[in-house]
Amino acid sequence: MQQREEKQLEASVESLISRVAHVKNALHSFIYKLENEYERLTWPSVLDNFALLSGQLNTINKLLRNEKTPSFRNQVIIPLVLSPDRDEDLAVSTTADNTFPLLKKEVVSLSCLFTCSQKLTEQRVPVFSHEIVPDYLRTKPDPEVEEQEKTLSTEAARIGPDVAQKQIQALNKICTTLLEKLSNPREDRDAESAAMRQSKPSFNPADTNALVSAVAFGKGLSKCRPPGPVAPGHQGQGSMMSGGPTLQQVTIGGGSGQQAGMGGPVAQQQQGQTGKMPSSIKTNIKSASGSMHPYNR
Amino acid sequence: MEAPPVTVMPVTGGTINMMEYLLQGSVLDQALESLLHRLRGLCDNMEPETFTDHELVYLLKGQQGNPFILRARRSLSHPTAPWHLRYLGQSEVGDKSRHALVRNCVDVAATHSLPEFLNEMGFRMDHEFVSNGHIFRKGAMKIVVSKLSRILVPGNTENTEHLSLSYLVELSVLAPAGQDTVSEDMRSFAEQLKPLVHLEKIDPSKQRH
Numbered sequence: 001m002q003q004r005e006e007k008q009l010e011a012s013v014e015s016l017i018s019r020v021a022h023v024k025n026a027l028h029s030f031i032y033k034l035e036n037e038y039e040r041l042t043w044p045s046v047l048d049n050f051a052l053l054s055g056q057l058n059t060i061n062k063l064l065r066n067e068k069t070p071s072f073r074n075q076v077i078i079p080l081v082l083s084p085d086r087d088e089d090l091a092v093s094t095t096a097d098n099t100f101p102l103l104k105k106e107v108v109s110l111s112c113l114f115t116c117s118q119k120l121t122e123q124r125v126p127v128f129s130h131e132i133v134p135d136y137l138r139t140k141p142d143p144e145v146e147e148q149e150k151t152l153s154t155e156a157a158r159i160g161p162d163v164a165q166k167q168i169q170a171l172n173k174i175c176t177t178l179l180e181k182l183s184n185p186r187e188d189r190d191a192e193s194a195a196m197r198q199s200k201p202s203f204n205p206a207d208t209n210a211l212v213s214a215v216a217f218g219k220g221l222s223k224c225r226p227p228g229p230v231a232p233g234h235q236g237q238g239s240m241m242s243g244g245p246t247l248q249q250v251t252i253g254g255g256s257g258q259q260a261g262m263g264g265p266v267a268q269q270q271q272g273q274t275g276k277m278p279s280s281i282k283t284n285i286k287s288a289s290g291s292m293h294p295y296n297r
Numbered sequence: 298m299e300a301p302p303v304t305v306m307p308v309t310g311g312t313i314n315m316m317e318y319l320l321q322g323s324v325l326d327q328a329l330e331s332l333l334h335r336l337r338g339l340c341d342n343m344e345p346e347t348f349t350d351h352e353l354v355y356l357l358k359g360q361q362g363n364p365f366i367l368r369a370r371r372s373l374s375h376p377t378a379p380w381h382l383r384y385l386g387q388s389e390v391g392d393k394s395r396h397a398l399v400r401n402c403v404d405v406a407a408t409h410s411l412p413e414f415l416n417e418m419g420f421r422m423d424h425e426f427v428s429n430g431h432i433f434r435k436g437a438m439k440i441v442v443s444k445l446s447r448i449l450v451p452g453n454t455e456n457t458e459h460l461s462l463s464y465l466v467e468l469s470v471l472a473p474a475g476q477d478t479v480s481e482d483m484r485s486f487a488e489q490l491k492p493l494v495h496l497e498k499i500d501p502s503k504q505r506h
Contacts (some may be wrong), residue, residue, distance in 0.1 A: 202328030202493045207463035212321050212499045214445055214460055218354060218424030221447050221460075 005070055012069040019063060023056045077137055084129045317385065317402035318470045318479050320487055320496040323463040324442070332466070332493050333431060336440060339489055340433040348443075349373040349429040351454050353412065355420035367420060369411050373427070373454060380407040388500060397480040398498045402471060427457050430464060437479070438486060441467045466494050 030049040033041060063069065125132060140146065156164065213219035324332050337345065350370050357365040370381045386401030407414075412422075430443030442464050446457035468487060472479045487496035 201325075202331070203322060203324045203495060204463055205323075205495075207325070207461045208321065208323035208465075208495075208499070210461050211323050211445060211463060211465040214426065215465065218426075221424040221426050 008068060009070050009075070012063070012066075012072075015063060016060070019056065019060045023053065023060070026052050026056060079128070079133060079137065082128060082130050082133065084127060086126050314474045315402050315404075315471050316389075316399050316474050318397040318399055318472060318483060319498075320397050320468040320483055321499050322466045322487075322490075322494040322496040323461075324466055324494045325463050328493060329442070329464055332442065332464075332490070335490065335493060336431075336433045336442070339486070340435040340440060343434065346432045347374075347430065348432055349427065351425065351427050351448075353425040354423045355415050356423040357418070357420045366423075367415065369407070369415065371409075373429075380409060380411045381405075382407045382411060388502075390500075395477065395480050396484040396498060397470075398500065399480075404471075425451070426460070427454055428465075435486065436482075437470050437472065438483060439469050439471075441465075441469070443467075466490075466496065468496050 026049070030053070033045075033049070064072075125136070141149070159167075210220060214221055333345075349372065351373050352368060352370045355367045355369060357367075359365065366385070368383045368385065370383065372378045382405050384401075384403040388398050388400040415422075425448050427446040427448060428443040429446070430441060433440040433442075444464050445460040447460050448454060449456045449458055468483055470479050470483060490496060
């Protein structure tokens with residue numbers, strides 16, 4: 001009977017070790033990928049890695065819940081030898097089959113000979129000393145976590161079973177409505193969100209037209225040509241230009257004010273103004289075709 | 298029946314006749330961030346590029362009706378870069394089923410003496426503006442989100458004032474003449490930007506008055 005239990009224990013520990021080794025390898029390759037290939041990494045492949053880890057954790061859970069697995073809670077690990085020296089030697093065996101002193105029926109202490117801790121753990125645990133024992137052989141959660149768990153369980157006991165039931169039902173209901181909303185066809189969602197979005201339009205068609213006209217033929221941009229009878233349409237735009245009035249005054253005011261109206265970095269030519277002002281400045285440089293006048297007369 | 302291949306047409310110059318396919322829309326200032334996020338996701342992965350350009354539009358008036366328009370553009374953020382001169386023809390009308398505005402387009406680079414040269418040639422500057430914003434690219438498509446500013450004192454690009462509270466969004470493709478699949482691709486891309494911004498074919502001649 002004891003031997004059967006022993007054998008079960010052994011077998012389950014073996015399979016657990018192999019599963020954990022799988023998880024370790026998966027984590028190792030994932031971390032390597034994250035550190036070295038992060039530029040080429042895509043979100044779907046990251047998700048794949050996470051899915052793999054989650055699947056492996058699931059199998060470990062199933063294994064632990066298996067009926068054939070004896071309860072590990074009844075086992076105790078006691079370190080036999082603790083030494084502050086570095087430990088490199090290979091142990092006789094990695095399994096604990098030859099270290100089963102049978103003291104009681106329920107409590108079987110696994111004494112592990114950690115003389116090969118360095119090789120076994122791939123240089124991660126160089127010293128098996130009293131510093132690492134609390135971390136690696138820990139079975140209870142941290143004191144803070146324990147405190148929190150205690151408060152949570154007292155809280156749960158305090159509110160009473162029917163209140164608890166009501167809360168459970170409410171949570172379930174919220175979860176199901178959320179799931180429904182998420183799995184519903186897209187049109188339903190679009191109808192709701194379209195109604196929401198109508199209150200906040202993100203573009204103004206009038207602005208679109210104004211901008212397109214500005215780019216296409218300069219509507220709304222101050223013209224460099226002085227306004228005159230030849231350009232009646234532009235006068236109407238004077239109200240739109242804030243800097244316009246000053247510009248118009250400058251150009252109407254004086255013939256030499258033409259400089260301001262030319263724009264551009266250099267104005268070599270002096271041209272007479274159209275409209276009301278007689279041209280006082282003669283041109284020296286003619287344009288390429290003699291019959292072409294820059295301004296309509 | 299598609300347009301004859303380019304090699305069959307008489308080659309008069311050294312360039313292929315390029316057409317610009319254009320879709321335009323606008324987006325309000327408060328919706329700019331969400332539009333930029335969406336574009337960053339939809340478009341090719343590159344560092345977000347901002348630009349500040351000063352565009353001058355030159356007109357050459359002939360005896361007959363339509364003046365000849367040339368657009369000179371220089372970068373205010375890269376002052377030593379060459380100027381860019383562009384000619385845009387009349388938009389091709391007639392094919393209502395075509396989803397984008399199509400017009401002939403000729404682009405050349407020019408030196409910094411371009412404004413004087415154009416003045417000597419007889420062009421007169423009609424208007425100028427400053428445009429700054431972001432540029433994105435998806436394959437052959439270019440998406441420009443820009444804020445237009447009016448120049449208050451001619452020649453002074455520091456003293457500017459925003460033209461409106463919106464950003465202009467333009468989707469354009471430069472392609473040789475005759476490729477109509479381009480406008481289909483543009484339309485499907487424009488669909489993805491709805492309802493944030495409606496990119497559509499806006500005929501500027503209809504806007505005139």
